Amino acid sequence: MEPISSIYFFFMLAAASIAILLFRYTLTLRRFLKSFIKLSKKVSNKEFHSRLQTSARGELGELSRNFNFMMETMENTIEEVEYKHLQLTSVLKSISHGILVIDIYGNVILINDEARKIIKSKTRGNEEGKNIKQVINVEAILKEIERYVGSKESENNNLTLEDETVYKIKIDPVYLQNSKNAIIGSIINIEDITEIVKLENMRKDFVANVSHELKTPLTSINGFVETLTMNENLDVDKRNRFLAIIKKESDRLKRLIEDILLLSSIENKNNLVTENILLYDVFKEVYEMINYIAKDKNINISYNFEDEKIVVEAYGDYIKQLFLNLIDNAVKYTPPGGEVTINQYTKYDEIVIEIIDNGIGIPKEDIDKIFQRFYRVDKARSRSVGGTGLGLAITKHIVNSLKGRICVESEFQKGSKFIVTLPKKIS
Numbered sequence: 001m002e003p004i005s006s007i008y009f010f011f012m013l014a015a016a017s018i019a020i021l022l023f024r025y026t027l028t029l030r031r032f033l034k035s036f037i038k039l040s041k042k043v044s045n046k047e048f049h050s051r052l053q054t055s056a057r058g059e060l061g062e063l064s065r066n067f068n069f070m071m072e073t074m075e076n077t078i079e080e081v082e083y084k085h086l087q088l089t090s091v092l093k094s095i096s097h098g099i100l101v102i103d104i105y106g107n108v109i110l111i112n113d114e115a116r117k118i119i120k121s122k123t124r125g126n127e128e129g130k131n132i133k134q135v136i137n138v139e140a141i142l143k144e145i146e147r148y149v150g151s152k153e154s155e156n157n158n159l160t161l162e163d164e165t166v167y168k169i170k171i172d173p174v175y176l177q178n179s180k181n182a183i184i185g186s187i188i189n190i191e192d193i194t195e196i197v198k199l200e201n202m203r204k205d206f207v208a209n210v211s212h213e214l215k216t217p218l219t220s221i222n223g224f225v226e227t228l229t230m231n232e233n234l235d236v237d238k239r240n241r242f243l244a245i246i247k248k249e250s251d252r253l254k255r256l257i258e259d260i261l262l263l264s265s266i267e268n269k270n271n272l273v274t275e276n277i278l279l280y281d282v283f284k285e286v287y288e289m290i291n292y293i294a295k296d297k298n299i300n301i302s303y304n305f306e307d308e309k310i311v312v313e314a315y316g317d318y319i320k321q322l323f324l325n326l327i328d329n330a331v332k333y334t335p336p337g338g339e340v341t342i343n344q345y346t347k348y349d350e351i352v353i354e355i356i357d358n359g360i361g362i363p364k365e366d367i368d369k370i371f372q373r374f375y376r377v378d379k380a381r382s383r384s385v386g387g388t389g390l391g392l393a394i395t396k397h398i399v400n401s402l403k404g405r406i407c408v409e410s411e412f413q414k415g416s417k418f419i420v421t422l423p424k425k426i427s
Helices: 002-044 058-094 113-119 139-146 194-230 236-268 279-296 318-332 364-369 379-384 391-401
Strands: 098-103 108-111 155-160 166-175 183-192 274-278 300-305 311-315 339-347 350-357 405-411 415-423
Touching: 058 108, 098 113, 113 139, 113 183, 139 155, 139 166, 194 236, 236 391, 274 279, 279 300, 279 318, 279 339, 311 318, 318 339, 318 350, 318 391, 318 415, 391 405
Parallel strands: 300 339
Antiparallel strands: 098 108, 098 183, 155 166, 166 183, 274 311, 339 350, 350 415, 405 415
16 A cells, blocks of 8 residues: 555656646746737837846747847837938938939838929828829929929920020939839939029020110111222211211220220129128219219209218229219200209118109109119110110119119109118118
């Protein structure tokens, strides 16, 4: 009996030990599962820095170490991706052009703020993942982009909208890495080139106008020189008349070249140094120059300076040229017996200069154009009084260079008022 009792006791002891070990393992496994569930909730809430805190050994310990290493790797990868995304976003924001990246189906992958503004985004801030048809609110731009979705070739076109805004749209294909055939989308670069186009058109117009303006007096001079050369027996009166015309045209040519050079100098601000200039002293110098011409036409020039000691900071002879252009124009386009008045006063800490005449005035439709180069309201009259068509353009450039403003109030056949506003020099 004793051997049987010993065996029975041994089995009971072994069973109890196994039960205790199983119980302890179950508790350890339960604690592990609770920790794992708790951690999984944190990961679900994007708390990727969380780790399994457990003293488990063996396979559970190895699982914990492997899981923590996986979490650390994932956290580092996510941080790297987020940093690269931040870099990409910063680069996109810094680009002055509109950048739009789409896949081969026309769905938005990336977009910057400038592109949002240009396309007048329908879903501002929520474009990614949406089709361009749901995003782009400018029909002309949408059609231009749709033409080349999935194209394997780069496209570059200028697009002019109804409001005369001009966009340069460049579309480049995006290839799958290390592949020359698999297209995964397109990068669209949209640049507002309205000002560039305007400046280019102005340049073309300027060249054309200069060529025409130079050609006219040169043709006239050349024609009369040939006439004089081929006709040695011309009577003195006719010869003198021809020479007077040649002199007049050469003077006009000289004035034109001088005005072109002056305009170029003002635009480029070549070798300019500002200095303090007494406004009244410069005006009086111009007044003395023009007053005798005005008297010949029986035109009275009057003036009223609020402060004869007022000083402006300007470049060289800019103020003199400003007065000369505006007062000379007023006298030229005022009929005999007319009046020209110059007023100076201070308003809102700015210097205001008014040149008022009761001359032929400017038609309403021409007022917005008179500061354009070579624009003349009455071309025949302008040429007959010696105008080059650049005087008001030069005046506006001078005023702009002095950080001032110029505007005009005029009524046809009743007169004009040019108003120049300049910043007052701070003592």
